[in-house]
Amino acid sequence: MANTPQAKKRIRRNERRAEVNGARVSRIRTFVKKAEAALESGDKAAATAAMAQVQPELARGVAKGVVHRNTASRKFSRLTKRLAALA
Template sequence: MANTAQSKKRARQSEARYAVNKARRSRIRTFLRKVEEAIASGDAEVAAAALKAAQPELARGVSKGVLHKNTVSRKISRLASRVKAVVKA
């Protein structure tokens, strides 16, 4: 349990950051789910649009420290290749 004023403040700040980061992660997952659903439906235009909308959200997650740069890079790369396959098909 926090005893000093500083440790109490840090605990409050930690809870606030946790809530913000949780919301941000949830938002990113929603964008990723939309891309996945568009790929599964086989609609090339919707999939491409969903990916285009998801990319800035993922990049924002990196800049805010919610996700690692390489993780996001890998996700975007894999999604892009899957969307490209849907477009070709």
């Protein structure tokens, strides 16, 4: 249990940050799933539009520190490779 005022404040702050960061990660996952669904359907136009939404979301996640840089790079690379295979 936290004893110092600073430790109590850190606990409160960490709870708020966990909530915000969880929402950010969830939002990124949603966009990635939409892109994967568009790629599965084989619709190149929809897949391209979905990819245009995924890239900034992943970049924002990296900037905010909720997704590792290499993880975002790997996800975007794999999605891009699948998009190129649709041609």
